[in-house]
Amino acid sequence: MPKARETVLEINLDALAHNYNYIRSKLDEDVKFMAVVKAFGYGSDVAGIAHKLVELGADYFAVAYTSEGIALREAGIEAPILVLHPQSFNFEAIIENCLEPSLYSKFVLEEFVKTAEEKNQKEYPVHIKFNTGLNRLGFSEKETDVVKDLLTATTAVKAKSFFSHLAASEDWKEREFTLMQIHTFRKIAVKLYDDLGYSPMLHICNTSGIINYPKAHFDMVRSGIGLYGFGNDEPNDEKLRPIGTLKTIVSQIHVLEKGQSLGYNRAFIAEKRTKTATLPIGHADGINRQYGNGRAGVTINGSYAPILGNVCMDMVMVDITGIDCKEGDEVIVFGETQHATAFAEKGNTISYELITGISQRVKRVLITD
Incomplete structure (x- = not known):
């Protein structure tokens, strides 16, 4: 699968077919x-x-x-x-x-x-x-x-x-x-x-x-x-496949020294030397402010990176201290490495609200396995 080069929502049609066939198998033929x-x-x-x-x-x-x-x-x-x-x-x-x-x-x-x-x-x-x-x-x-x-x-x-x-x-x-x-x-x-x-x-x-x-x-x-891809309970979630993977990239990397702040209202103050990445996705894209200040995070090169400070309209900043990554690297918000249900729960909401709230300005890409 090609790596993301911008913010995209990948939609897996093979996962959709899997879910349809699983649900259809529960029904009588007529x-x-x-x-x-x-x-x-x-x-x-x-x-x-x-x-x-x-x-x-x-x-x-x-x-x-x-x-x-x-x-x-x-x-x-x-x-x-x-x-x-x-x-x-x-x-x-x-x-x-x-x-x-x-x-x-x-x-x-x-x-x-x-x-x-x-x-x-x-x-x-x-x-x-x-x-x-x-x-x-x-x-x-x-x-x-x-x-x-x-x-x-x-x-x-x-x-x-x-x-x-x-x-x-x-x-x-x-x-x-x-x-x-x-x-x-x-x-x-x-x-x-x-x-x-x-x-x-x-x-x-x-x-x-x-x-x-x-x-x-x-x-x-x-x-x-x-x-x-959501069954409203854990046993059925395991039998279904979420069709959407929300991806973005690392736009820029910064290093904060102890005492420096990040983002609007200086919501994050570094308690130690902290390496951060800015991502081109924000609450105008459906990643709302409730996910900020460490409540949720993303995955970069297999490592979890919590959101730092307040979510901006078009950007979020994440903690990449100790993560081997560079500008342009792919970031997974939810999907392959973090179930959308788990991400939503960190914002005290449900998968329905999260997935239906992804802005139409986010590019959709249809894929198959």
């Missing part, structure tokens, strides 16, 4: 696979990721916002795309781009039906979301008659699926709550099947749900974070 690629493919490269997932056999894609779905269409993705959090302002664009909206309240369902009728649509596919305990988006169990009445009063739309979202599927201490969510969802679906006279697909499992609740796979599952 269960569909929805790949969640919102937030630029969890901070990676959404077009490259999506094309690889099509090649691997993904049945569906999911994004958060309409603009993300349009970007996939413009990248040549023809598979069905669910928009998880559409806004009524975007409903015409959804139809124009053959996207499929999640409709989660009386207001958005009525508004989409109105738009679909104005556009002379016939059985346009929509996905009805139910709130079974996450209390974020979704119709309540008490609103099933609202859903039935609105769907049966028009031919412009037709429910393609009913779905819900598990709140704590990775936490065995919350198993009773998760089983309650699954039971409630099943009850809602059975009632609506009878009322509507047809059976939309059902899906409730996220990555942790796929692994921990196989009886709740229903017709389709949704996997996001697992595809990118």
Whole structure:
């Protein structure tokens, strides 16, 4: 693998294939696979990721916002795309781009039906979301008659699926709550099947749900974070491969004498002679200030180098005392030598926030093993 010569996020498509195949192996053959690629493919490269997932056999894609779905269409993705959090302002664009909206309240369902009728649509596919305990988006169990009445009063739309979202599927201490969510969802679906006279697909499992609740796979599952190499617990993390490695280089080396300071607000004062390296990456790139002042570090030529002082917008400084390195050498922030979960924990956060926060100004490079 060529050494980095600038700040880059390497995205390993073979690791993505490994993760997809591992998660797919947990499913029965007839269960569909929805790949969640919102937030630029969890901070990676959404077009490259999506094309690889099509090649691997993904049945569906999911994004958060309409603009993300349009970007996939413009990248040549023809598979069905669910928009998880559409806004009524975007409903015409959804139809124009053959996207499929999640409709989660009386207001958005009525508004989409109105738009679909104005556009002379016939059985346009929509996905009805139910709130079974996450209390974020979704119709309540008490609103099933609202859903039935609105769907049966028009031919412009037709429910393609009913779905819900598990709140704590990775936490065995919350198993009773998760089983309650699954039971409630099943009850809602059975009632609506009878009322509507047809059976939309059902899906409730996220990555942790796929692994921990196989009886709740229903017709389709949704996997996001697992595809990118994170299983939400140590045993499954070991079976997955993080697809992203964030790399940068050593820009300049300095030597601080005892008593000299470094960086903004003189946050680091050398207690002894200290050798430092300045790296071209900072909080504008997604390595936020919470990682500074020794809380996190990077790897240079196999050795750990803690961050010194405050993280700057475009730079961080690290302690390379005792490390054999020179200007231009490659630096690994997370990936090959330091798991992103471990790096994130040092900043008191989670891998989701770290990887999705890598700025779009960081160059993405698709690689294979």
